[in-house]
Amino acid sequence: MNQSKTALVTGASGGLGMQFARLLAADGYNLVLVARNEEALKAVADEIQSLYGVQANCYATDLAQPDQVEKLIAQLEQAQIAIDCLINNAGFGDTGHFAERPWAIHQDMIQLNMLALTRLTHALSQGMIARKQGRILNIASTAAFQPSPNFAVYAATKSYVLSFSEALAYELKNTGVSVTVSCPGPTETAFHDRAATRGSKIMRMGMMKSETVALQAYLAMKAGKRRVMHGMMNRLLALSTHITPNGLLLSVTNNLMKP
Numbered sequence: 001m002n003q004s005k006t007a008l009v010t011g012a013s014g015g016l017g018m019q020f021a022r023l024l025a026a027d028g029y030n031l032v033l034v035a036r037n038e039e040a041l042k043a044v045a046d047e048i049q050s051l052y053g054v055q056a057n058c059y060a061t062d063l064a065q066p067d068q069v070e071k072l073i074a075q076l077e078q079a080q081i082a083i084d085c086l087i088n089n090a091g092f093g094d095t096g097h098f099a100e101r102p103w104a105i106h107q108d109m110i111q112l113n114m115l116a117l118t119r120l121t122h123a124l125s126q127g128m129i130a131r132k133q134g135r136i137l138n139i140a141s142t143a144a145f146q147p148s149p150n151f152a153v154y155a156a157t158k159s160y161v162l163s164f165s166e167a168l169a170y171e172l173k174n175t176g177v178s179v180t181v182s183c184p185g186p187t188e189t190a191f192h193d194r195a196a197t198r199g200s201k202i203m204r205m206g207m208m209k210s211e212t213v214a215l216q217a218y219l220a221m222k223a224g225k226r227r228v229m230h231g232m233m234n235r236l237l238a239l240s241t242h243i244t245p246n247g248l249l250l251s252v253t254n255n256l257m258k259p
Helices: 015-026 038-052 066-078 103-131 152-171 191-195 210-222 232-240 246-256
Strands: 006-010 030-035 056-060 085-088 134-139 177-183 227-229
Touching (some): 006 015, 015 030, 015 085, 015 210, 030 038, 038 056, 066 103, 085 103, 103 152, 103 177, 134 152, 134 210, 152 177, 177 210, 210 227
Parallel strands (some): 006 030, 006 085, 085 134, 177 227
């Protein structure tokens, strides 16, 4: 049990984030739950505290706003909350031609998927290193393995998460702090409602349950693995990107993102 330890989960109001919160609570972690939707966040916290008897503190925060990321870090420092496990789960996608989509959406996506993740990792990993123990789990995507027309910014942000996480895992390999990157494919969460991807061909190929993906990622994190893929089809798709000519790969990916 980890009664004296605390985990921070971003995007904790639903989907994978909520599943991670439940898994952590079952292992005895106290929780810092972060998401934009305060009402949904409190509902998750109430359920977890009732079922598992751990503390679950809510921070209603929009991590797409840099000032709110800094505010969250300051609040943790002021409350003297040491984070032993960080799960950077928050993120969103958006489909459509890059030039035709509003810049504000691209900017928020880059800030949330990349900058907030990196800033939180930088701020919280330092305490873990000093204590010589800690776990970090970053959520990337199978989109990280290839450029994706009509999903260009999202795929690029997830390529960053994959590269950053694996490099950091190597840097920290002798510190007692592990870094794991999870690369799920299509997963049954509200992500696809915001990204408008539910009608795409790749989604019709099948989606994994959020409970399954979260458990696989969580167990990989606990084992200190560097990377975890989810499902044989996703493993094969990721592998195929290394042997498929780039022009063909772009055409195939573009086709998969179409309705």
